[in-house]
Amino acid sequence: xxxxxxxxxxxxxxxxxxxxxxxxxxxxxxxxxxxxxxxxxxxxxxxxxxxxxxxxxxxxxxxxxxxxxxxxxxxxxxxxxxxxxxxxxxxxxxxxxxxxxxxxxxxxxxxxxxxxxxxxxxxxxxxxxxxxxxxxxxxxxxxx
Numbered sequence: 001x002x003x004x005x006x007x008x009x010x011x012x013x014x015x016x017x018x019x020x021x022x023x024x025x026x027x028x029x030x031x032x033x034x035x036x037x038x039x040x041x042x043x044x045x046x047x048x049x050x051x052x053x054x055x056x057x058x059x060x061x062x063x064x065x066x067x068x069x070x071x072x073x074x075x076x077x078x079x080x081x082x083x084x085x086x087x088x089x090x091x092x093x094x095x096x097x098x099x100x101x102x103x104x105x106x107x108x109x110x111x112x113x114x115x116x117x118x119x120x121x122x123x124x125x126x127x128x129x130x131x132x133x134x135x136x137x138x139x140x141x142x143x144x
Contacts, residue, residue, distance in 0.1 A: 042066075050066070051064045072103070074096055074100060075107030076107055078104050078108055078111065079107040082108050083108075083143075084109040084111055085110075085142060086108070086111045086142055087114045088104060088111055088112070088113050088114065089116050089132070090116065090123075091115065092117065112142045114142070114144070116131045
């Protein structure tokens, strides 16, 4: 049984970055970029331009790995930083905990999202300290 959800103005505010079509300017830019041939795997001028700009912004050497969706970007980023036996400490209201539909666990090969409370959807520093210390080194528990 499928369920449909009505999209109301209030639900639209923070629903998703991919629920609407692209603006005409973006659609044209994508179509223009999709002509011709370029080298793959980050050797194209678009990735090189992004890499250069981010190096300027962060004032250090960085690399760029474009992916097709925000969920893929979030999941792959967490996977690069978290082993399968690890945990990702996040607020219970955080985007990765409420809106990624299992992508972090999938991409990390099983790392666990662990909610750390705090007022106004911000992690409380003392709660974070306790979460980091809790069961650290215990082989029967995911590690922060």
